[in-house]
């Protein structure tokens with residue numbers, strides 16, 4: 465059998481080109497891909513993180529008032545005040561009532577600027593309403609829920625009257641009338657609390673309980689007065705709600721209400 469000699473291929477070692485990158489093997493390719501994927505993921509996380517941080521920052525700025533409020537509340541509830549020296553809750557509230565009434569009397573009889581007195585009225589009244597709604601009313605609600613619900617409505621009306629008063633120029637002829645309206649509203653509200661609610665509270669709670677509650681209320685009241693009425697007022701949701709039922713259509717021939725916009 466004739467065998468032909470196959471030409472043998474010259475096996476010459478290929479020299480690596482100068483500056484040529486060494487060929488990556490499968491392992492290194494996989495590692496490179498992983499690194500790229502990790503980098504991409506990291507970048508995505510960084511972007512998401514930055515977006516979240518931005519959103520959180522925005523939310524934090526919007527909710528700063530709320531955060532302050534929560535911190536104050538936490539401080540009031542978790543601190544350990546000297547309850548023996550603290551006033552009883554009802555006594556503390558009565559002292560606030562008299563102070564606000566006295567300040568309003570001062571505004572009503574003032575001849576000069578009322579700005580400083582109005583500031584004190586607002587700081588004290590709003591802080592008082594806040595501690596009643598956040599600490600006192602929830603603690604005693606079961607004793608007379610009707611009085612509490614009525615009280616909450618009167619607080620809302622008081623805040624409304626106060627805002628109108630605060631937006632009134634000292635030269636406005638309505639100033640005294642608005643002081644009077646707020647004064648009557650609050651005096652009546654204070655009387656209802658003191659006559660209808662507080663006796664039930666004193667009967668249901670021991671002096672120790674009243675002092676413990678009074679200590680928390682005093683701590684929060686002092687913090688709220690320090691923060692100022694603007695910050696505390698902003699924590700109330702006083703926006704009017706939509707009516708439960710749509711109001712009846714006005715008959716076409718009905719006279720237009722005073723102050724109604726011409727259509």
Ligand SMILES: [Fe+2]
Pocket residue numbers: 593596615619653657
């Ligand atoms: Fe009240």
Ligand SMILES: [Fe+2]
Pocket residue numbers: 557561592596654657
């Ligand atoms: Fe009160």
